[in-house]
Ligand SMILES: Nc1ncnc2c1ncn2[C@@H]1O[C@H](COP(=O)(O)OP(=O)(O)O)[C@@H](O)[C@H]1O
């Protein structure tokens with residue numbers, strides 16, 4: 001029986017999605033929806049459960065509990081239909097080193113049964129999109145990391161999927177190439193493709209329309225990057241002082257400061273209001289730490305993440 005792919009409605013729904021490996025719960029009761037055309041980011045450290053979530057959504061791994069749909073299709077009961085309709089670039093996407101750029105694309109086009117008549121034209125468009133024009137006869141083994149990523153992306157979308165899953169697509173790629181890769185993602189999203197991408201690069205999550213923060217198997221926050229930062233509440237104070245490691249512990253105990261974390265040689269303190277700067281100076285000076293600067297800064301997504309994790313821990 002075929003199962004109808006739906007052209008409207010959410011691209012992805014996840015309801016209490018859970019996956020256990022033995023006694024270990026890798027994904028724990030995750031709930032979210034992704035709208036059509038949305039670029040959705042799953043952000044979290046290694047081991048948070050991002051890949052396991054993606055693999056369930058791609059119909060590769062059965063959920064232990066809960067449910068999920070992709071393009072209206074239930075992933076647990078119809079995994080094969082899901083696999084045919086999506087593009088999936090896994091963390092270890094298989095490119096064949098002994099094939100040329102075009103041969104790799106052609107290989108994936110055949111796997112996804114792209115019609116012979118449209119195949120050549122499709123490949124030309126993808127090679128152009130990936131910035132590989134003129135390199136299509138080059139051996140894949142000789143490509144740089146950034147070029148490999150773009151070729152892998154092109155292979156993952158050779159059948160023009162409406163939904164694309166990217167698992168850490170830019171890991172190990174330099175910042176400029178990462179930016180270019182994201183330009184490609186935007187281009188696809190503006191053409192109506194829905195994208196779920198995982199990353200542990202905070203700057204990259206800023207490119208997403210909405211970001212789900214994953215930590216220790218759970219989704220601890222979900223909103224637009226701006227709303228996540230605004231959701232921290234209070235103000236963020238940046239502290240430059242002579243002994244940040246010692247200062248971190250001292251400030252964590254100050255009333256009105258909800259969390260403190262090191263930011264290179266600086267400290268970021270989540271405080272109730274800007275007036276807390278005076279208490280910070282006083283506390284540090286009384287412990288013999290000299291303070292160069294305390295000033296309010298605009299929080300980054302990393303600050304928001306640290307705050308959410310802290311809340312998660314103090315909630316108990
Ligand atoms: N097949 C498996 N068997 C046992 N444990 C697994 C398996 N796959 C993942 N895990 C564990 O689940 C946790 C989440 O892994 P993963 O989803 O890969 O996290 P992330 O992609 O966020 O780094 C990790 O602790 C990992 O070791």
Ligand SMILES: [Mg+2]
Nearest residue numbers: 050051091167
């Ligand atoms: Mg992973």
